Amino acid sequence: MTTPDNLKYTESHxxxxxxxxxxxxxxxxxxxxxMLGDVVFIDNPAVGRKxxxxxxxxxxxxxxxxxxxxxxxxxxxxxxxxxxxDAPETVNKExxxxxxFRLKPANAGEIQSLLDAAAYQKIADAEKQ
Amino acid sequence: xxxxSLKITPLNAAHRALGARMVDFAGWxxxxxxxxxxxxxxxxxxxxxxxxVSHMLAVDLRGPDARPFLRRLLANDVARLTKPGKALYxxxxxxxxxxxxxxxxxxxxxxxxxxxxxxxxxxxDAGWIDAQRRAVAPRLEQAARRDLAMIAVQGPxxxxxxxxxxxxxxxxxxxxxxxxxxECGDLFVARTGYTGEDxxxxxxxxxxxxxxxxxxxxxxxxxxGLGARDTLRLEAGxxxxxxxxxxxxxxxxxxLAWTVVLQTDRDFIGKEALAAxxxxxQLTGFVLTDRGVMRSHQPVRAGxxxxxxxxxxxxxxLNRSIALGRVPQAVRPGDDIEVEVRGKWLxxxxxxxxxxxxxxxxx
Numbered sequence: 009m010t011t012p013d014n015l016k017y018t019e020s021h022x023x024x025x026x027x028x029x030x031x032x033x034x035x036x037x038x039x040x041x042x043m044l045g046d047v048v049f050i051d052n053p054a055v056g057r058k059x060x061x062x063x064x065x066x067x068x069x070x071x072x073x074x075x076x077x078x079x080x081x082x083x084x085x086x087x088x089x090x091x092x093x094d095a096p097e098t099v100n101k102e103x104x105x106x107x108x109f110r111l112k113p114a115n116a117g118e119i120q121s122l123l124d125a126a127a128y129q130k131i132a133d134a135e136k137q
Numbered sequence: 138x139x140x141x142s143l144k145i146t147p148l149n150a151a152h153r154a155l156g157a158r159m160v161d162f163a164g165w166x167x168x169x170x171x172x173x174x175x176x177x178x179x180x181x182x183x184x185x186x187x188x189x190v191s192h193m194l195a196v197d198l199r200g201p202d203a204r205p206f207l208r209r210l211l212a213n214d215v216a217r218l219t220k221p222g223k224a225l226y227x228x229x230x231x232x233x234x235x236x237x238x239x240x241x242x243x244x245x246x247x248x249x250x251x252x253x254x255x256x257x258x259x260x261x262d263a264g265w266i267d268a269q270r271r272a273v274a275p276r277l278e279q280a281a282r283r284d285l286a287m288i289a290v291q292g293p294x295x296x297x298x299x300x301x302x303x304x305x306x307x308x309x310x311x312x313x314x315x316x317x318x319x320e321c322g323d324l325f326v327a328r329t330g331y332t333g334e335d336x337x338x339x340x341x342x343x344x345x346x347x348x349x350x351x352x353x354x355x356x357x358x359x360x361x362g363l364g365a366r367d368t369l370r371l372e373a374g375x376x377x378x379x380x381x382x383x384x385x386x387x388x389x390x391x392x393l394a395w396t397v398v399l400q401t402d403r404d405f406i407g408k409e410a411l412a413a414x415x416x417x418x419q420l421t422g423f424v425l426t427d428r429g430v431m432r433s434h435q436p437v438r439a440g441x442x443x444x445x446x447x448x449x450x451x452x453x454x455l456n457r458s459i460a461l462g463r464v465p466q467a468v469r470p471g472d473d474i475e476v477e478v479r480g481k482w483l484x485x486x487x488x489x490x491x492x493x494x495x496x497x498x499x500x
Contacts, residue, residue, distance in 0.1 A: 045364065046175040048451040049430050049458075067479060069430040071174055071364060071451050074479065093428075100173070 017128035146191035163257035174364030186361035192256035218244035230407025286346035291336035333373025374490025392420035
């Protein structure tokens with residue numbers, strides 16, 4: 009499954025998982041890591057930083073190129089995945105387990121505006137053409 | 138350019154059968170990687186990998202005037218080639234002393250030299266060589282060998298495995314010195330490459346290429362794409378034409394002074410311009426100290442001096458970002474410099490390339 013049904017997505021290729029404690033976990037999609045190639049470096053936003061929806065907040069560098077990470081929803085960063093610093097390749101191996109950061113959303117309505125799996129899959133398929 | 142108009146090599150179907158991610162490289166439909174370019178990189182450093190380099194062009198020059206012609210055409214001096222089979226790396230300059238291309242010249246016989254030039258510059262090179270030939274050596278025969286395919290097999294086990302697959306070249310593969318080539322029937326076998334590892338480059342009739350590729354695959358050689366080729370050559374401190382040098386820059390400001398024979402009574406194209414032009418910059422290496430990845434065209438700050446990254450990336454063998462860049466002459470190995478990576482000035486150290494040679498990290 010390259011686009012799990014239980015997640016929400018952005019047009020900029022982040023996946024968003026709603027956690028039971030009300031936070032959301034963010035990573036990049038299978039399609040995004042496939043387009044990037046081998047990931048070698050990740051720069052996550054600092055814990056405590058307040059982000060606006062769509063704001064540039066991190067960088068993923070692959071052997072080939074650099075890609076910006078955008079905040080899928082507004083909110084405060086409550087955790088960042090430090091394990092990725094030493095093992096950035098997990099983003100390629102398990103893109104839906106290799107989370108980047110966790111946000112405490114400022115506005116729950118924004119989550120509902122995100123794409124569902126079917127809508128995101130259409131975008132990914134179109135890019136592959 | 139749309140895909141239909143891209144040129145293809147005799148191994149195109151083989152790449153697609155392996156599931157390669159294909160890209161447009163200088164108008165050629167070429168494999169970028171076959172899954173993981175980092176794994177392909179490691180295969181070459183640790184065992185053996187192979188690259189389809191059929192997009193490069195072999196140009197044969199035949200006739201008694203070949204040597205004097207090349208002494209004028211190239212900045213390196215083919216007078217250094219005394220033993221048949223010996224090869225020489227050289228720049229071909231324009232009249233202004235800029236680099237038209239970098240190439241390898243093979244001396245096969247007094248009346249036969251072979252040049253291997255880059256894909257992106259092949260047509261321009263062939264035209265330039267032809268114009269020079271018509272002017273000073275009209276009887277020299279020039280042939281663009283698009284009938285040949287080229288496979289580069291690179292890595293510590295490359296020659297041994299290739300010898301097992303190509304019995305007709307086994308003797309040559311075992312005995313060739315570095316930067317030397319031999320003809321083995323319809324194969325042209327050279328102990329050359331672009332990775333900083335031992336290995337060989339095989340030129341062969343296009344019709345045989347797919348079978349040889351399959352045999353090498355079967356013998357355990359990992360297919361490797363342009364992505365790995367770029368990280369391997371960068372770690373090896375080897376220039377990429379169009380990125381680290383081009384027709385507007387001097388080889389003396391491109392880390393290639395060792396390939397230019399200026400102290401000579403020989404006249405070569407670009408010599409006068411090189412002699413007249415002050416050398417103010419140098420091409421040197423950088424290792425990033427901070428976390429991040431350097432990329433080409435990023436600005437460099439070295440004391441009061443300014444420069445630019447010409448090739449930057451991630452070196453899988455070093456597990457950190459490395460680069461080549463053009464900076465003022467005053468920068469010395471060990472100096473702390475800064476590189477502007479995505480809006481932030483990150484710390485890096487100047488080092489003398491290569492970064493890696495024969496599997497060993499040197500910086």
